[in-house]
Amino acid sequence: MASLAAGLANGAAVRHSNGSACDQLAAKFPGRTFSPSSDNYTTEAETNIWSLTCVMSPGCVFTPANANDVASAINIIRDTKSTFSVKSGGHMPVHGAQSNDGGVMISMTDINTKTLSKDKSVASIGPGNIWVDVYSWLAKNDIAVAGGRYSNVGVGGLLVSGGISYFGNKVGWSVNTITGMQVVLGNGKIVEVNEKENKDLFWALKGGSNNFGIVTRYDMKTLPQTAAYGGLEAWVGENATSVFIDAVQAFLESPEGIEDIDTEANPSITLIPGSGTWEPVLSPYVSGNYSASSPPSLVNFTSIPNPALNTLQGHDSWVNVPISVQEDNTEDANGQGQIFGCLSAKIAPGLVQLAVDTVLKPALTDLANVTDAFVAVSPEPVSTKFLTAARNSGEYAIDLGPENGPFVILLTTVTWKNSADDETVYAFMNKTLTNLEAVLTEKDLKLPFIYLGDAAPGQYPFSTYGNGNGENVARLKKVQAAYDTNGVFRNLITSGFKL
Structure with a gap:
């Protein structure tokens, strides 16, 4: 595994002299190009970046209004050989994923269109939206899309990563529900991308990140959706955590849990190293009317006594679940440091406890002196139904078949307050992923898949694309060479994860 420090360095490695690009953008788009002295710049380049x-x-920051504006910007950037970045919601906590030093940040904030097809089967969505706005709009028509589980995450970043949604057991990854895209290429051309037009690019963009072009519109299949059950339930203490770990394990091993077509469990085992406080949290979503009782798929969780917080309930409108979770989430990391890292594992008895022992228990000492540190292991279930739906949707770059399931993505998250602790946290994450990989390999539990949306700097998700063995990397690079003939997205863009 590449070191975390190397990954951080690579995120900011590409630098050029950019005065001419910003000057030309300011001249052509004076109301949409912002310098470091402006409030708009501060909002886009600092406030709206998730992790410090x-x-x-x-x-400069450029905020295009439409695809034509993006194309104009790309032409300027290409001709001046300028460094640039693209930001949607700014949620990915990877240095260089949405910003850079001295270059152009293209913020997609104002490309926030939302339209429905006449039969309401397809929603066309601009990448500048955040999911709560999309959900609130769709819920008025009793429909949904397979977007992010956290309502303040941006549309664009999630959809180029793959996307884990509330509806995975029905549709697979979020990208498996995309029917078409509008994309600006490195030569400034605006193209439609779908199963009939630019089909190879369509395949690559379903999980291939921003290595090919800038997506300015996503067309997504809608799903009928009315009532749903969800919210937050949390406990405090080691005893409750032990019971919760058993509940997660039981959910993963039970077809009535992980394979339930309507359930996204979303469990997390969290720890505050400074105080030694354990806080397991459940943030589920279950489709259906559960106004009088809780869903059977969650019985191992809802039977745990004495929660410190419990907002789980049935809602007449499904959109109230993500809204309520965001309102009640006291662990919002915005304005702090944050980093993700992940590995995947086959499901076996004792797996969840193994992850806790390998990730969280060492944090009690390794991060004890890190100010306001908060560490979590989130076992993200990927069922056989999920992978079957993904495969049945058509070709896509991730290409992980049902023969690999069910499995679990073990997401590790660390948040902290002070930049003085950055190196300590980076070292912890690097050591943790190395140790977890070694333990999983030793016990023959490692599944070779790294989910891009949860990956740490220095990890290389594409090496696992194609049934976990990287067989799709060559095809991805071939598509990039065909559509990015000037090397704009190969050489000039800063990115979380390059090919």
Whole structure:
């Protein structure tokens, strides 16, 4: 595994002199190009970046209104050989994923269109939206899309990563529900991408990140959706955590849990190293009317006594679940440092406890002196139904078949307050992923898949694309060479994960 420090360095490695690009953008788009002295710049380049570790100093921020504006910007950037970045919601906590030093940040904030097809089967969505706005709009028509589980995450970043949604057991990854895209290429051309037009690019963009172009519109299949059950339930203490770990394990091993077509469990075991406080949290979503009782798929969780917080309930409108979770989530990391890292594992008895022992228990000492540190292991279930639905949707770059399921993505998250602790946290994450990989390999539990949306700097998700063995990397690079003939997205863009 590449080191975390190397990954952080690579995220900010590409630098050029960018004065001409920002000057030309300011001349052509004076109301949409912002310098470091402006409030708009501060909002886009600093306030709206999720993790403080990702705040950088671009030479200017450009906020296009539509695909034509993006194309104009790309032409300027290409001709001046300027460094640039693209930001949607700014949620990915990877240095260089959405910003850079001295270059152009293209913020997609104002490309926030939302339209429905006449039969309401397809929603066309701009990448500048955040999911709560999309959900609130769709819920008025009793429909949904397979977007992010956290309502303040941006549309664009989630959809180029793959996407884990509330509806995975029905549709697979979020990208498996995309029917078409509008994309600006490195030569400035605006193209439609779908199963009939630019089909190879369509395949690559379903999980291939921003290595090919800038997506300015996503067309997504809608799902009928009315009532749903969800919210937050949390406990405090080691005893409750032990019971919760058993509940997660039982959910993973039970077809009535992980394979339930309507359930997204979303469990997390969390720890505050400074105080030694354990806080397991459940944030589920279950489709259907559960106004009088809780869903059977969650019985192992809802039977745990004495929760410190419990907002789980049935809702007449499904959109109230993500809204309520966001309102009640006291662990919002915005404005702090944050980092993700993940590995995947086959499901076996004792797996969840193994992850806790390998990730969280060492944090009690390794991060004890890190100010306001908060560490979590989130076992993200990927069922056989999920992988079957993904495969049945058609070709896509991730290409992980049902023969690999069920399995679990073990997401590790660390948040912290002070930049003085950055190196300590980076070292912890690097050591943790190395140790977890070694333990999983030793016990023959490692499944070779790294989910891009949860990956740490220095990890290489594409090496697992194609049934976990990287067989799709060559095809991805071939598509990039065909559509990015000027090397704009190969050489000029800063990115979380390059090919």
